[in-house]
Amino acid sequence: MSEHIITVAGVAVDTRHWIGGERVASTQTFEDVSPIDGSTIGDISRGTAMEAAAAVAAAKAAFPAWAATSRAERARILHAIADGVEKRIEELAIVETIDNGALLRSHRRGVMPRVAHNFRFFADWLLSLEHEDFETRGHTNHVSWDPAGPCVLITPWNAPLMLATWKVAPALAAGDTVMLKPAEWSPLTASLLADIAAEAGLPAGVLNVVQGYGSEIGDALTSHPDVRRISFTGSVPTAKRIAESAAANLTPLSLELGGKSPLLVFADADLDLAVDLAVQQYDNAGQVCLAGTRLLVEEAVVEEFTRRFVEKASALKQGDPRDEATDIGPNIHPRQLEKIDGFVQRAVAAGARAVIGGHRGDGQYYAPTLLTGVAQDSEIVQEEVFGPVLTLQTFTDEEEAVLLANGTRFGLAATVFTGNRERAERITARLVAGTVWVNCFFVRDLQAPFGGSRLSGVGREGGTWSFDFYCDVKNTVTAPSGWRNHG
Structure with missing residues (x-):
């Protein structure tokens, strides 16, 4: 077995990045520790600006072909990823429990099935995504959702895979390519997701997973001029730093931040x-x-x-x-x-x-x-x-x-x-x-808008709101006459 493969409760997990369809090791690592007992799980590749640049380049190169892929084919691949998740629910559940300390019973019964549902929901929503054409003084308005480009998705440690796929699934469905940066305190299931996506037939470079600290690889990703969307879930101070990085390129942001509900x-x-x-x-x-x-x-x-x-x-x-x-x-x-x-x-x-x-x-x-x-x-x-x-x-x-x-x-x-x-x-x-x-709590439907007000965030995701963020929404206005070819 490779020196970069660790075994977590019998599950093999690659500790390297996933960039351009290949495993890539860094010269430095960081220690991943289980909150259950303080034991060391493994040493994880610690990305820098070099790995960030490689991931952006891979996502940029893969974008034209993925954006041109039909809705039906993108949806088929997302369903195949969901199939892969469902086959590995037990493995994903135990690895995430050891990595972040959340209840195994919750991972088995709710969280990991929700991961699969995230992919299925956005695959199906993509196929039904449309806006009825409308008339303006005889002219036809047609609204479309064009893929935006490479996206940086930075995710938290409290529900690592579920919250990652809440972003990854709509971004891929929209035709974007992705650089996923999981939290350094809980990186393991993101690595497993890369394996599952590859097995499902997702083309190389469409999903890239890079690990490390926000101050090192995170800043390099969010400030890159070729990044067209940034979605972040986490703290207000980190969000402010990301917004500063994105400002130079006017990169659109979606921020889901803290709460004091x-x-x-x-x-x-x-x-x-x-x-x-x-x-x-x-x-x-x-x-x-x-x-x-x-x-x-x-x-x-x-x-x-x-x-x-x-x-x-x-x-x-x-x-x-x-x-x-x-x-x-x-x-x-x-x-x-x-x-x-x-x-x-x-x-x-x-x-x-x-x-x-x-x-x-x-x-x-x-x-x-x-x-x-x-x-x-x-x-x-x-x-x-x-x-x-x-x-x-x-x-x-x-x-x-x-x-x-x-x-x-x-x-x-x-x-x-x-x-x-x-x-x-x-x-x-x-x-x-x-x-x-x-008179209820935590009833969540993926078609509903989700986000916060004030310091709790910027923007809304969910259903069509996700596609509005991950796409460039276009309106095409066509005159009623002037066609030379009536065939």
Whole structure:
């Protein structure tokens, strides 16, 4: 076996880049460590500006042929990739669990099947993508979606393959070529995706996977003049740096960034439902951008809500994510754990009270935490923690509820629990958020627009919105007469 192949739970993973249909090694590597126990998984090729340039060149060379490939053929290949994912769900699930610490049961039952669905959905949407022609003073307007060119896709570590394919699938369907840069803390399933895509018949250079640090290979990719689209999911500071790099070339950006989402519970809500879904905000050890981390509860029911919440949250089992009985796994990295604990300890020092949790566990585990006694302008309320930490505040009426809910710099999502339809309509109309759930949570349809407001992002993707971003949308206007050849 090659020195560049590592074995993860019996699955062979190539640690090199995938550029132009070939495996390419770097002279330097970085260590990939499992958050489960801190063990070293392997040494991964560490890309630089040289690998970035090679990937862009490969994507640029492959673009004309892929862009000219028929919609039907592109869709066929995307379905073949989905077939390959479905054949390897178990392998992808265990590798990603070891690499990023998320629950194996979730990877098996939800996340990896969603990866395959991402490819199937955008393949099918491509075949139905159209805009009805319309007339202007007798002239015909025809709207079309032309492939834009090479795309840089930079993806996060909290749901590595699912969030990567949420970008890769529409970009490939649109006829673009791709340079995928996975997060350095969870790079392994992106490498497996390259294998699956090649086996499915995706032409060389259409998908390239490059690994490394954002400050090294990431900056080189986002500042390259031959890149025509950049899509990024991650933190606000990194997004600002990417935007600066893209500005010199006016490269269009799609940015899905942090969240500090409110979860509002009115006195007339189904409290059992509200509590159940509030506890679900600890999913993936709190490493979910959409999580409703700010619980806003009407004063009349806060005591009962808190009692039920504590009872249910205290029953959660934290431990090895490979265990089917585990509810909460580890946080991704020691640096992230330090960040989480820093937020909590500063909040407690400022007067907050930890109703549950408020401390580290063993290794890279952080106890599910609920903080009360927090001020609206406090750091813990205003800044994204990205860990299993929720805050609880109260309100007395709708006006105060909306004021608190909208009272941060973010606007990714919001969740509202109420038994009154008219109230739900009033509240949701005033919330600043890209997605609002009413009496439910995390119901996602790929045809819906997805993105954030304020510091939570720029742009929308999903359904036709994805093709609007990954394509150059063209309008062709044709006069009703003047044809010399009527054949």
